[in-house]
Amino acid sequence: MFRLFLASRYMLARPVSYLAMCAIAVAVMALITVISVMNGFLMETRHIVRGTTADIIVLPRQDPAVNVTASREAFEAIVAAHPEVAGVCARLVRPAVVKVHGTTNTSLGDSIFSSLNQVLVLGIDPVAEGPVTDLTHYLEPVGGKDNRDIEVTDRSQPFLLDRREIADGSLRNAGLPHVLVGEPRMRTLNLSRGDALEMVTVPEGSALENQSIRATTQTFVISGTFETGKHDFDMGTVFVPRDDFRAWTGTKQQFSELYVRCKDGADLARVRDELKSAFNRARLAATVETWMDRHSVYLGAVENERNILGFVLALFVLLTCTITFSMLTMMVQEKVRDIGILSAMGAGAGGIGAVFALCGLYVAGLGGVLGLLLGELLSSKINVVKDWIESTFDIQIFNRDVYAFTEIPTSIHHELNVAIVVGTACFSVFICLLPALRAARMDPVEALRHE
């Protein structure tokens, strides 16, 4: 009993114990907050990336032995036959250059944004997309977020547009196809719903003639906008109806990619592997990847950033734990006579060592728990704190234009945070074993004679 009692008394009697405790609390708080924020970033990023794609993407490979045009149904049939698949839709993909109708500028090297006018055109069937992708979720109220009084009339039919809404009256009777454009692109080009947009692409089967290639241009009318939060995607992607896409590009392809939605809780990697096997058995050449495979570099970068920050801050926590070591080393030096007295009272070497090891555990444990509480509190209220700092000190600590989120995202993992505290306490006890062992091994007679 004396171990717990004396350790608490020794700790409470020393201001340096409180300092060490505070240092550990601050370090643990910082680690928990940063991990929570980085996990929040990762979660939001995954959510955004996930939102622009499907669970699994099937890309038919160019194989002379396989007639891709004729095999869409075969691909879809194999995919749909998988018991874990909830839905499938086909997309056509083609790069293009955009320009505002009525202008002549199609420069790829725009001074504002290097890829300003280059987009990826996705030909979709909005009805088929509905149950498979989250496109309808990202459809913006017409005119953008700042103009919410005009709502999308029907999210399931985003290409619908009353021709009276076409800004250029001369185009109202032209029967032009419609297009969905990302909000950032709309802002950059100063476009609104009903404006016309021209897109230039190379038609199917074009060949180089006299060092040049024939391009095909089509004028589209903007029927709506979308914003996923993933800037590159929003800036560099437009959606057009699949039939209009085929008419414009002249492609005979029925699909460039199959987007597959799996049932909730499905193991995507397993479904991917099983689909691969099924295509192989059917002698269909295809690349099958999950949405995480497709964005592994991007997601990996965010994850890597989180891990590096976590590692650096974990080192910081370990560094603060060494304060406990210094504190205990000094304490053992100060308490040499006490060690002799305790020996004279009948305390064993283990008991004496335990007193000092427990001091380290108290400091690290209490500091860690305090850090846990503060860290979780700060993580949960980080936007309140951010707003207060920004308004009080007139500084910007979170630029919402840089990120796809309006607030700092956090994801608090209680188990991980508890593990951080336990790890901190264990490490502290471990490094405190050295001074504790020194105390335990002290000769009681020498200790009693210590001046």
Added chain:
Amino acid sequence: MSDTDALPAEAFAPLVEAPPRKPRGPVVLAARDLTRRYRMGQETIEVLRGASLDLHAGESVAIMGRSGAGKSTLLHLLGLLDRPDSGSLRIDGVESAGLSRAARARLRNASVGFVFQFYHLLPELSALENAMLPRMISHGPLEWFSERREAREHALALLDELGLASRARHRPAKLSGGERQRVAIARALVGRPRLLLCDEPTGNLDERTSAVIADQLFALSARHGHTLVLVTHDAELAGRADRTLLLHEGRLDLPQGQS
């Protein structure tokens, strides 16, 4: 095993001792031919050269000797704080030579109480907590919950006997030298040890306080039946003991004039 019957035959070898003033109880401690050497650089100093001693239950023994004679060394050996280089030491019939450090600590906690010249109280604890410390050491956290009340009452009763009941919550820094030594006596007695080892218990106190402390020490040890060993330079204090031994050239002898 606390009686002499339990000791081997060699334990009854003739010892140089003063005649007892009162009937002797069973042997609590039997030391035979204790030797202790220290190395000081190249030099070896032989502090004890075969000190032998029997301590009987309830008796008081004063050990005198010049400074550096090895009185404190002998006391540390008797209290199991140190190990002799050779010789035998039995406490309550238990031979200490073969005991592990942990077992020696347990035996020390159960059978020995120390009173030091410089009190040696823990400054972070109150007088009462200091006095309770040996009981705390002897119990684990779970046992302590059932023992705590009795240990506290016993420590308070001892402090009360020593006139310190009103100072029980005070830290050592707030106590006078005499009060600190009385707390140290209460601490030494709280575990009800058979053996009370006092190293110059009045050596740091003024004459009047020394007399009071000595009175209380002898009275308490007599009342509670402790065997009292006093290491002292104070002849007057030594004279109050049942017998006095002189540590001279590493051995225990009778002082001149005693037979």
